[in-house]
Amino acid sequence: MTTAGCGAVAGDDGLAAAGAAMICAHGTYQWSGIQQRQKLTALGDPVTLPKGTGHYESSLEPVDDTVHRVTVSHVPRGVGAARVIVALGDRLKTDEPLADPTEVMRPERSQYVLDTGDLEGPYYSWGSIGLVEADFTYTCGYNAPARGHVLTWETVGEGFLPCSQPSDDDAGRTAGLRLCPAGTAAGEPS
Numbered sequence: 001m002t003t004a005g006c007g008a009v010a011g012d013d014g015l016a017a018a019g020a021a022m023i024c025a026h027g028t029y030q031w032s033g034i035q036q037r038q039k040l041t042a043l044g045d046p047v048t049l050p051k052g053t054g055h056y057e058s059s060l061e062p063v064d065d066t067v068h069r070v071t072v073s074h075v076p077r078g079v080g081a082a083r084v085i086v087a088l089g090d091r092l093k094t095d096e097p098l099a100d101p102t103e104v105m106r107p108e109r110s111q112y113v114l115d116t117g118d119l120e121g122p123y124y125s126w127g128s129i130g131l132v133e134a135d136f137t138y139t140c141g142y143n144a145p146a147r148g149h150v151l152t153w154e155t156v157g158e159g160f161l162p163c164s165q166p167s168d169d170d171a172g173r174t175a176g177l178r179l180c181p182a183g184t185a186a187g188e189p190s
Contacts, residue, residue, distance in 0.1 A: 027140025
């Protein structure tokens with residue numbers, strides 16, 4: 001019994017062990033329960049820029065101590081967690097690769113400097129992570145399908161907007177509600 005891309009787990013006599021799973025590296029994935037969401041990771045101090053400020057310097061403080069780690073449960077034999085994540089990125093048609101199993105995102109303080117130019121009025125800033133979660137079923141050769149779960153991320157970023165403009169993503173909207181004055185577009189629930 002042979003299947004392209006598969007190799008049997010052999011016993012001492014060189015024959016395939018009865019009932020043993022095959023190592024199969026070129027199977028197909030079926031994805032379900034895909035969720036993509038932005039999570040707020042850091043907040044800046046609320047700021048009101050007077051006209052002619054020139055530049056602004058601030059820092060982003062972590063909102064909690066959550067450490068994000070890439071996880072892949074029930075990795076199919078012969079595939080590896082990194083290949084499962086690449087397959088998910090292919091399915092989602094992401095511009096950049098998804099975070100791989102070696103990556104960790106720890107909350108830390110970060111500094112930023114802005115050339116404010118003509119900016120004036122109240123502003124808000126934040127940090128975020130674009131989490132991606134999905135369930136998968138991997139089918140290859142004569143093996144029973146392997147079912148697992150992936151948690152990774154697509155982006156880690158920062159935002160800075162005037163309180164007159166609500167953010168397009170969930171993390172930014174949460175930051176606007178926390179940092180902008182009531183009555184501004186970003187300071188009111190949508």
